[in-house]
Amino acid sequence: MSIRPLASLTTAPTQGTRRLATAAAYGIAEEPVAEEPWVATYQGRRVTAGSTSDHGPLTLHGARRSVERMRGDPLCPRCHGKLRSPSVWEASWTCPVHGRVEPLWPFAQPSTEFITWLADEIQLPAWLPWPLPHGWVLTGAGYAGRDPKSARASVVACSGPNPLGGAGELMLVAEDMGVGVGAGYAALPGPDPGESIGRGGPQAKVEAAGRLTPLWVVPGPDDRAIYVGEAEGHWLWLVFYPETAGALLLDLLQLADMRGLGHEIELLPYGALTPRMYEP
Numbered sequence: 001m002s003i004r005p006l007a008s009l010t011t012a013p014t015q016g017t018r019r020l021a022t023a024a025a026y027g028i029a030e031e032p033v034a035e036e037p038w039v040a041t042y043q044g045r046r047v048t049a050g051s052t053s054d055h056g057p058l059t060l061h062g063a064r065r066s067v068e069r070m071r072g073d074p075l076c077p078r079c080h081g082k083l084r085s086p087s088v089w090e091a092s093w094t095c096p097v098h099g100r101v102e103p104l105w106p107f108a109q110p111s112t113e114f115i116t117w118l119a120d121e122i123q124l125p126a127w128l129p130w131p132l133p134h135g136w137v138l139t140g141a142g143y144a145g146r147d148p149k150s151a152r153a154s155v156v157a158c159s160g161p162n163p164l165g166g167a168g169e170l171m172l173v174a175e176d177m178g179v180g181v182g183a184g185y186a187a188l189p190g191p192d193p194g195e196s197i198g199r200g201g202p203q204a205k206v207e208a209a210g211r212l213t214p215l216w217v218v219p220g221p222d223d224r225a226i227y228v229g230e231a232e233g234h235w236l237w238l239v240f241y242p243e244t245a246g247a248l249l250l251d252l253l254q255l256a257d258m259r260g261l262g263h264e265i266e267l268l269p270y271g272a273l274t275p276r277m278y279e280p
Protein backbone atom coordinates (compact mmCIF):
# COMPACT_ATOMS: atom_id res chain seq x y z
CA MET A 1 0.00 0.00 0.00
CA SER A 2 1.32 3.43 -0.83
CA ILE A 3 0.33 6.77 0.57
CA ARG A 4 1.42 10.34 -0.05
CA PRO A 5 4.92 10.83 1.35
CA LEU A 6 4.61 11.97 4.94
CA ALA A 7 7.30 14.58 4.32
CA SER A 8 4.62 16.60 2.58
CA LEU A 9 2.30 16.31 5.57
CA THR A 10 4.17 18.24 8.22
CA THR A 11 2.87 21.80 8.12
CA ALA A 12 -0.80 21.60 9.00
CA PRO A 13 -1.86 22.98 12.40
CA THR A 14 -3.53 20.84 15.00
CA GLN A 15 -7.12 21.63 15.74
CA GLY A 16 -7.72 20.08 19.12
CA THR A 17 -9.58 23.06 20.48
CA ARG A 18 -12.40 22.54 18.00
CA ARG A 19 -13.60 19.54 19.95
CA LEU A 20 -14.37 21.63 23.00
CA ALA A 21 -17.51 23.05 21.44
CA THR A 22 -20.74 21.76 22.87
CA ALA A 23 -24.15 21.06 21.51
CA ALA A 24 -25.42 24.10 23.40
CA ALA A 25 -23.20 26.36 21.30
CA TYR A 26 -25.23 25.36 18.29
CA GLY A 27 -28.64 25.73 19.80
CA ILE A 28 -29.23 22.01 20.12
CA ALA A 29 -31.30 21.50 23.22
CA GLU A 30 -30.08 19.06 25.84
CA GLU A 31 -32.52 16.42 27.01
CA PRO A 32 -32.53 15.45 30.69
CA VAL A 33 -29.95 12.75 31.34
CA ALA A 34 -30.93 9.58 33.18
CA GLU A 35 -29.91 9.71 36.82
CA GLU A 36 -28.40 6.24 36.88
CA PRO A 37 -24.82 6.26 35.64
CA TRP A 38 -24.37 4.71 32.24
CA VAL A 39 -21.81 1.91 32.38
CA ALA A 40 -20.24 -0.04 29.56
CA THR A 41 -17.08 -1.81 28.62
CA TYR A 42 -15.06 -0.31 25.79
CA GLN A 43 -11.83 -1.92 24.57
CA GLY A 44 -11.73 -3.99 27.71
CA ARG A 45 -12.10 -0.94 29.95
CA ARG A 46 -15.09 -0.19 32.14
CA VAL A 47 -16.35 3.30 31.45
CA THR A 48 -19.11 5.29 33.10
CA ALA A 49 -20.86 8.50 32.13
CA GLY A 50 -18.64 11.44 32.96
CA SER A 51 -15.49 9.34 33.27
CA THR A 52 -12.29 10.48 31.68
CA SER A 53 -9.93 8.57 29.44
CA ASP A 54 -6.29 8.97 28.54
CA HIS A 55 -7.36 11.36 25.83
CA GLY A 56 -9.65 13.72 27.70
CA PRO A 57 -13.23 13.62 28.84
CA LEU A 58 -15.71 11.43 27.04
CA THR A 59 -19.30 12.55 26.91
CA LEU A 60 -21.35 9.43 27.49
CA HIS A 61 -25.06 9.44 27.77
CA GLY A 62 -27.71 7.83 29.91
CA ALA A 63 -29.26 4.75 28.40
CA ARG A 64 -32.73 6.16 28.98
CA ARG A 65 -31.97 9.48 27.36
CA SER A 66 -34.44 10.22 24.62
CA VAL A 67 -33.23 10.42 21.06
CA GLU A 68 -32.09 13.83 19.94
CA ARG A 69 -33.23 14.22 16.38
CA MET A 70 -31.79 16.73 13.95
CA ARG A 71 -32.94 20.21 14.89
CA GLY A 72 -32.54 23.62 13.40
CA ASP A 73 -32.38 24.72 9.81
CA PRO A 74 -30.57 22.59 7.24
CA LEU A 75 -27.48 23.82 5.41
CA CYS A 76 -26.20 23.63 1.88
CA PRO A 77 -24.16 20.40 1.65
CA ARG A 78 -21.56 22.14 -0.49
CA CYS A 79 -20.95 25.56 1.12
CA HIS A 80 -22.67 25.06 4.52
CA GLY A 81 -24.60 28.27 3.92
CA LYS A 82 -28.27 28.88 4.66
CA LEU A 83 -30.93 27.46 2.35
CA ARG A 84 -34.27 28.72 1.13
CA SER A 85 -36.96 26.29 2.23
CA PRO A 86 -39.36 24.71 -0.27
CA SER A 87 -42.32 26.87 -1.23
CA VAL A 88 -45.42 26.70 -3.42
CA TRP A 89 -43.20 27.76 -6.35
CA GLU A 90 -40.15 25.61 -5.64
CA ALA A 91 -40.32 22.07 -4.26
CA SER A 92 -36.60 21.85 -3.39
CA TRP A 93 -34.32 23.41 -0.83
CA THR A 94 -32.19 25.92 -2.68
CA CYS A 95 -28.80 27.52 -2.02
CA PRO A 96 -28.31 31.06 -3.39
CA VAL A 97 -24.97 29.86 -4.82
CA HIS A 98 -25.53 26.17 -5.66
CA GLY A 99 -29.20 26.09 -6.57
CA ARG A 100 -31.28 23.02 -5.75
CA VAL A 101 -29.55 20.82 -3.18
CA GLU A 102 -30.26 17.99 -0.78
CA PRO A 103 -30.50 19.69 2.65
CA LEU A 104 -27.75 18.77 5.13
CA TRP A 105 -29.36 18.65 8.58
CA PRO A 106 -27.51 19.79 11.71
CA PHE A 107 -25.81 16.92 13.47
CA ALA A 108 -27.28 15.68 16.70
CA GLN A 109 -25.08 14.96 19.68
CA PRO A 110 -24.23 11.30 19.00
CA SER A 111 -25.49 8.78 21.52
CA THR A 112 -26.47 5.12 21.55
CA GLU A 113 -30.11 6.05 21.09
CA PHE A 114 -29.45 8.48 18.26
CA ILE A 115 -27.14 6.15 16.32
CA THR A 116 -29.61 3.27 16.77
CA TRP A 117 -32.38 5.49 15.41
CA LEU A 118 -30.29 6.69 12.45
CA ALA A 119 -29.10 3.17 11.61
CA ASP A 120 -32.71 1.99 11.54
CA GLU A 121 -33.91 4.84 9.35
CA ILE A 122 -31.22 5.49 6.80
CA GLN A 123 -31.29 3.60 3.50
CA LEU A 124 -27.67 3.96 2.42
CA PRO A 125 -24.42 3.02 4.17
CA ALA A 126 -23.25 5.16 7.09
CA TRP A 127 -19.59 4.24 7.53
CA LEU A 128 -17.52 4.49 10.65
CA PRO A 129 -14.12 3.05 11.54
CA TRP A 130 -14.82 -0.10 13.53
CA PRO A 131 -12.97 -0.93 15.60
CA LEU A 132 -12.18 2.74 16.16
CA PRO A 133 -8.49 3.67 16.31
CA HIS A 134 -7.27 3.77 19.93
CA GLY A 135 -8.65 6.82 21.75
CA TRP A 136 -11.01 7.85 18.92
CA VAL A 137 -14.66 8.74 19.59
CA LEU A 138 -17.73 9.53 17.51
CA THR A 139 -18.43 13.26 17.42
CA GLY A 140 -21.42 13.54 15.09
CA ALA A 141 -23.60 11.88 12.50
CA GLY A 142 -26.15 13.09 10.04
CA TYR A 143 -27.58 12.95 6.57
CA ALA A 144 -28.54 15.02 3.56
CA GLY A 145 -32.00 14.60 2.13
CA ARG A 146 -35.62 15.38 2.84
CA ASP A 147 -35.73 12.81 5.65
CA PRO A 148 -33.46 9.94 6.72
CA LYS A 149 -35.37 7.31 4.75
CA SER A 150 -34.83 9.23 1.51
CA ALA A 151 -31.34 10.53 2.42
CA ARG A 152 -28.88 10.62 -0.44
CA ALA A 153 -25.83 11.10 1.75
CA SER A 154 -24.73 9.98 5.20
CA VAL A 155 -21.95 11.55 7.23
CA VAL A 156 -20.18 10.36 10.37
CA ALA A 157 -17.61 12.45 12.25
CA CYS A 158 -15.02 11.11 14.65
CA SER A 159 -11.91 12.43 16.31
CA GLY A 160 -9.00 11.28 18.41
CA PRO A 161 -5.22 11.29 18.62
CA ASN A 162 -3.47 12.08 15.34
CA PRO A 163 -0.81 9.36 14.80
CA LEU A 164 1.67 12.15 14.02
CA GLY A 165 0.82 14.28 17.06
CA GLY A 166 -2.00 16.47 18.28
CA ALA A 167 -5.64 15.84 17.61
CA GLY A 168 -7.15 14.54 14.41
CA GLU A 169 -10.61 14.53 12.96
CA LEU A 170 -12.22 12.43 10.23
CA MET A 171 -15.43 12.95 8.27
CA LEU A 172 -16.76 9.85 6.50
CA VAL A 173 -19.34 10.39 3.81
CA ALA A 174 -21.33 7.94 1.69
CA GLU A 175 -23.35 9.63 -1.02
CA ASP A 176 -24.87 9.50 -4.44
CA MET A 177 -23.26 11.31 -7.32
CA GLY A 178 -23.93 15.04 -7.43
CA VAL A 179 -25.01 15.53 -3.80
CA GLY A 180 -21.81 17.29 -2.71
CA VAL A 181 -21.53 16.51 1.03
CA GLY A 182 -18.04 15.00 0.66
CA ALA A 183 -16.96 17.80 -1.66
CA GLY A 184 -18.22 20.31 0.93
CA TYR A 185 -15.93 18.90 3.63
CA ALA A 186 -13.15 18.64 1.07
CA ALA A 187 -13.76 22.30 0.03
CA LEU A 188 -13.86 21.35 -3.66
CA PRO A 189 -15.58 23.58 -6.20
CA GLY A 190 -17.71 20.82 -7.78
CA PRO A 191 -20.05 18.31 -6.10
CA ASP A 192 -18.02 15.22 -7.08
CA PRO A 193 -14.39 14.18 -6.58
CA GLY A 194 -13.23 14.83 -10.14
CA GLU A 195 -10.94 13.07 -12.54
CA SER A 196 -8.38 11.48 -10.24
CA ILE A 197 -10.63 8.63 -9.06
CA GLY A 198 -9.76 5.32 -10.66
CA ARG A 199 -6.95 6.83 -12.69
CA GLY A 200 -3.68 5.02 -11.99
CA GLY A 201 -3.13 2.89 -8.90
CA PRO A 202 -4.91 3.81 -5.66
CA GLN A 203 -3.00 5.70 -2.95
CA ALA A 204 -4.60 3.83 -0.04
CA LYS A 205 -7.08 1.12 0.79
CA VAL A 206 -9.64 0.56 3.50
CA GLU A 207 -11.78 -2.45 4.26
CA ALA A 208 -15.43 -1.45 3.91
CA ALA A 209 -17.89 -4.07 5.18
CA GLY A 210 -15.11 -6.64 4.79
CA ARG A 211 -14.30 -5.68 1.20
CA LEU A 212 -10.91 -4.20 0.27
CA THR A 213 -11.73 -0.79 -1.19
CA PRO A 214 -9.19 1.32 -3.11
CA LEU A 215 -8.98 5.06 -2.40
CA TRP A 216 -7.51 7.88 -4.44
CA VAL A 217 -6.14 11.16 -3.15
CA VAL A 218 -8.09 14.19 -4.30
CA PRO A 219 -6.20 17.51 -4.33
CA GLY A 220 -7.64 20.09 -1.96
CA PRO A 221 -6.69 22.66 0.70
CA ASP A 222 -3.44 22.04 2.63
CA ASP A 223 -5.20 21.68 5.98
CA ARG A 224 -6.90 18.38 5.13
CA ALA A 225 -6.27 15.05 3.37
CA ILE A 226 -8.99 13.84 1.03
CA TYR A 227 -9.42 10.23 -0.07
CA VAL A 228 -12.26 8.97 -2.23
CA GLY A 229 -13.35 5.57 -3.50
CA GLU A 230 -16.56 3.73 -4.14
CA ALA A 231 -18.24 1.32 -1.76
CA GLU A 232 -21.62 -0.41 -2.00
CA GLY A 233 -22.56 1.68 -5.03
CA HIS A 234 -21.93 5.10 -3.41
CA TRP A 235 -19.02 7.50 -3.24
CA LEU A 236 -16.97 6.91 -0.13
CA TRP A 237 -15.16 10.01 1.16
CA LEU A 238 -12.65 10.17 3.99
CA VAL A 239 -11.61 13.73 4.82
CA PHE A 240 -8.93 13.99 7.53
CA TYR A 241 -8.06 17.16 9.45
CA PRO A 242 -5.26 18.12 9.69
CA GLU A 243 -3.68 16.53 6.62
CA THR A 244 -1.28 14.49 8.77
CA ALA A 245 -4.19 12.58 10.32
CA GLY A 246 -4.36 10.76 6.97
CA ALA A 247 -1.51 8.67 8.42
CA LEU A 248 -4.29 6.59 10.00
CA LEU A 249 -4.50 4.91 6.59
CA LEU A 250 -0.99 3.48 6.99
CA ASP A 251 -2.74 0.73 8.94
CA LEU A 252 -5.64 -0.98 7.20
CA LEU A 253 -8.64 0.92 8.53
CA GLN A 254 -11.74 -1.24 8.78
CA LEU A 255 -15.03 0.52 8.13
CA ALA A 256 -18.39 -0.81 9.27
CA ASP A 257 -21.81 0.29 8.08
CA MET A 258 -23.65 1.37 11.24
CA ARG A 259 -26.78 -0.34 9.89
CA GLY A 260 -25.08 -3.70 10.42
CA LEU A 261 -23.61 -3.09 13.88
CA GLY A 262 -26.62 -4.27 15.86
CA HIS A 263 -25.91 -4.35 19.58
CA GLU A 264 -22.30 -3.28 18.96
CA ILE A 265 -23.73 0.26 18.69
CA GLU A 266 -23.89 0.12 22.50
CA LEU A 267 -20.09 -0.13 22.57
CA LEU A 268 -19.45 3.06 20.58
CA PRO A 269 -17.67 5.81 22.52
CA TYR A 270 -18.95 9.36 22.05
CA GLY A 271 -17.27 12.76 22.31
CA ALA A 272 -18.52 16.32 22.22
CA LEU A 273 -20.44 17.28 19.09
CA THR A 274 -18.06 18.52 16.39
CA PRO A 275 -18.52 22.03 14.96
CA ARG A 276 -17.03 20.78 11.71
CA MET A 277 -20.30 20.50 9.83
CA TYR A 278 -20.73 24.28 10.08
CA GLU A 279 -17.29 25.09 8.70
CA PRO A 280 -16.25 25.47 5.08
Ligand SMILES: [Zn+2]
Nearest residue numbers: 076079095098
Ligand atom coordinates in the same frame (compact mmCIF):
# COMPACT_ATOMS: atom_id res chain seq x y z
ZN1 LIG B 1 -24.25 26.27 -1.33
